[in-house]
Amino acid sequence: MSTPTRTIFVAMLKEEWRLQSTLFGGRRFAAFPLAVLALTAGGFVLLSEAGTGQEAIVAGLHALVVFFGLQVGTIGLVGRDAMRDVLGDMTLLVFSSRTLPITWRRLLAIFLVKDLLYYSILFVGPVALAYTPIAIAGGQPPLEVGLLWLTLSGAFALGVGSSLTLIGLGSHHRLVGLGAVALVTAGVVLGGVDPVTLTPYGTYTDATLANAVAGFAPVVVLGVFGVLLFEPGERSQGRKRFALVDRLVHAVPDDRGITHKALFSVVRSSGSVWKVLFSMGVLFGVAALLLSELSRATAIEPHRGIAFGALLGLGGFTTYAWLTQFEDEGATLRYPVTTAAVFAGIRRAYLALVLPTGLVYFAIATVWVPISELLVGVVVFPLVAVYVYGLTAYVAGFSPTELLFDTPLFLAFGSGLSLMALPVLIASLANSAAPTIAMGVAVGVSTVAAAIGIVLGRLAGPRWESRLRTSS
Secondary structure, eight states, X not given: OOXXXXXXXXXXXXXXXXXXXXXXXXXXXXXXXXXXXXXXXXXXXXXXXXXXXXXXHHHHHHHXXXXXXXXXXXXXXXXXXXXHHHTOTTXXXXXXXXXXXXXXXXXXXXXXXXXXXXXXXXXXXXXXXXXXXXXXXXXXXXXXXXXXXXXXXXXXXXHHHHXXXXXXXXXXXXXXXXXXXXXXXXXXXXXXXXXXXXXXXXXXXXXXXXXXXXXXXXXXXXXXXXXXXXXXXXXXXXXXXXXXXXXXXXXXXXXXXXHHHHHHHHXXXXXXXXXXXXHHHHHHHHHHHXXXXXXXXXXXXXXXXXXXXXXXXXXXXXHHHXXXXXXXXXXXXXXXXXXXXXXXXXXXXXXXXXXXXXXXHHHHHTTTSOXXXXXHHHHHHHHHHHHHHHHHHHHHTTOGGGGGTOHHHHHHHHHHHHHHHHHHHHHHHTTTTOHXXXXXXXXXXXHHHHHHHHHHHHHHHHHHHHHHHHHX
């Protein structure tokens, strides 16, 4: 690493720490890894008590970390919009290529390496450490926990690189991108290659030099292509881009303009409404792969409809963040409506985006999953989505991204999600032993959660109006 690159890398690390500690407070931000450790350890204990094997837990961990990396990689879709609105275009070093004697691609490459190190320590490290008691109890050597940390970090990098590469191809080379994805998929399928061997998880399951090369080579390739293909330049927002979406927006009932305003904030941001389809598609794909791997590696036959419904509903959080990313908290007090009405408008926009998108993926799942199995998921999905909206609105208000590193908020939100998600997902895993009970528990818990979500959503307006008035 050259001296200028090293200097910028160190500066970006300091910048990240100062930014997060300034926003959330140094001690609260420093406690974030402990919060991740506590929540993850609790989840592992519950999964173990429910009879989930170590192999299934590790496979699920890798899938979830890949998904997390894919979401972080959507900086290519929303990073410029969100950062410009909150911090200004020139605040962060990654946006300073016009003033520093360094190219945008080099800055982006340094930024991605910084993020990899940052999240590997702050997020992946505590997750791997939380797995230690289960690993030791299962007779695994302590060094295997270190290998888990390494492969989870690789899974995160794989997700980030895949996301940036797909965004780059989709932005400028759609046909080439589709062709490349089709060729790679065909090569893997026709060649009889197990896709798992082309991921860091394959290295964890069989730690040989050949598997390490095969598992981490795609990480490097996608990382390089992601940096080369991504373009930071602004693209014109022509009328064609809004024609179809404009009709969709105006089809949503809205007597005060708040819902339409929230929808257009997503439409006119980078990636438009396609990023909603993309983000939920990533979650759907990860869930499908995880369920397939779980069935292959264990005797468990999970209820795929319940699992899809729960995970797609949880994915609504990202859509809520996009709907509120340009909301000015102070401006809501100047609207000729109550803050409760603003939240109600955002709720309508949230449901208008999340529910149709989730149903699209349920329709796709009918290709290999029986419709009778998916029907339960179609019931669970909107109920979970309503709960996620209410919980997020009540806990985070107009700043859901603060949940990522504000430790008290993260604990409150994570605990709230766990109370709903874990019973539903455990019910999915218990389907083989007691299918009727599993479906009853999933629908029952989701229904109660949705009722709680409705109450929390209604309380969010008065709560945040009071806090905003007090702070102003």
